[in-house]
Amino acid sequence: MTGILTKTFAAILLAALAAVHLLALSGPTSEGSGLLLALNKSEGTLAIVDPVALKVLARVPTGEGPHELIASADGRLAFVSNYGTAERPGNTISIIDIPTHKEIKRVDLGGLMRPHGIVESSGKIYFTIENSRSIARYDINASRIDWIMGTGQGGTHMVVIGAKSQKIYTANRESNTVSAIEPASGTVPLKMTQIALGKAPEGIALSPDNREVWVAHRGDGGLSIIDTANDQVKEVINVGRAPIRVKFTTDGRRVLISDSQASDLVVIDAATRKEVKRVAMGANGAGILVQPDGRRAFVALSQANKVVAINLENLSIEGSVETGRDPDGLAWAK
Numbered sequence: 001m002t003g004i005l006t007k008t009f010a011a012i013l014l015a016a017l018a019a020v021h022l023l024a025l026s027g028p029t030s031e032g033s034g035l036l037l038a039l040n041k042s043e044g045t046l047a048i049v050d051p052v053a054l055k056v057l058a059r060v061p062t063g064e065g066p067h068e069l070i071a072s073a074d075g076r077l078a079f080v081s082n083y084g085t086a087e088r089p090g091n092t093i094s095i096i097d098i099p100t101h102k103e104i105k106r107v108d109l110g111g112l113m114r115p116h117g118i119v120e121s122s123g124k125i126y127f128t129i130e131n132s133r134s135i136a137r138y139d140i141n142a143s144r145i146d147w148i149m150g151t152g153q154g155g156t157h158m159v160v161i162g163a164k165s166q167k168i169y170t171a172n173r174e175s176n177t178v179s180a181i182e183p184a185s186g187t188v189p190l191k192m193t194q195i196a197l198g199k200a201p202e203g204i205a206l207s208p209d210n211r212e213v214w215v216a217h218r219g220d221g222g223l224s225i226i227d228t229a230n231d232q233v234k235e236v237i238n239v240g241r242a243p244i245r246v247k248f249t250t251d252g253r254r255v256l257i258s259d260s261q262a263s264d265l266v267v268i269d270a271a272t273r274k275e276v277k278r279v280a281m282g283a284n285g286a287g288i289l290v291q292p293d294g295r296r297a298f299v300a301l302s303q304a305n306k307v308v309a310i311n312l313e314n315l316s317i318e319g320s321v322e323t324g325r326d327p328d329g330l331a332w333a334k
Helices: 002-026
Strands: 035-040 045-050 055-061 066-071 077-084 089-097 102-108 115-121 124-129 134-139 144-150 156-161 168-172 177-182 191-196 201-206 212-217 222-227 232-238 243-248 254-259 264-269 275-280 288-290 296-301 306-311 316-321 327-333
Touching (some): 035 066, 035 296, 066 115, 077 124, 089 115, 115 156, 134 156, 222 243, 243 288, 254 288, 254 296, 288 327, 306 327
Antiparallel strands (some): 035 327, 045 055, 066 077, 168 177, 177 191, 201 212, 212 222, 243 254, 254 264, 296 306, 306 316
16 A cells, blocks of 8 residues: 555656746746747747746747747737748748747748737737738737738838827838827827838837937948837937837836947936847847836847847846857747
């Protein structure tokens, strides 16, 4: 009888240990804070990373040329825009189940070519379609695209949305504009405004208070600051050679800018517009993510095949993780 009980206890213990191991891989990180998600463009994978240990937990195949992604509000699903390659334009959105590390659906966009910038708002996924000069919306619950809007602008690339206003801003790098789209409300119809900027605007960020949109011009090294009250450019500053991505810190005090032709992360004081520091990263920067608690930022170094973690208190590099070939788009799954 004792032998049977011993074997039973051993089996229960092994099962419990296996469950804990699975939870460690797919659930909370070593601090229970969330998961870092990084897209590897050249190999077509999504890396799921423990942001504390800076360790890759899994790599999940996506469509060809994944460029940008966003996690659902509950942290269970990742939505990946499969941009494609130079020879083969992409037209799909991969939906990844984060806990099981599997692609559970690939949304076929038909004639909508080169999906790129992607955000979540009010339970729906908004994404740009560069070659189709449009922005579209995917309803998660209904599993269908329920809205498409043409911008009439070339290279509609990145997108941000106001949390309260639901106003949409897209950076149109071929037309040198930002499209400001105000949603229809009551008897007031949808309104679109085209805002002229510098050369090849691409990186775009909305301040936490929703009062300003910062847009980096990849083609001339400048950055335009748009007043969301009137959708006019109120200031232009020079920030580098080819600034490509822009992110505010969670408190809105600072702005982080990566450069596709320089290996420094530029840190700007949001109020004074003055440079605070340039953090040497050792390779040219791409995608940027600020951790929700505001303590760290992550920057993808595409040519170095890694993502670096930056301490936002002292603006120093804490470490790095090799996520795969050509990382770029980053997201956080809580």
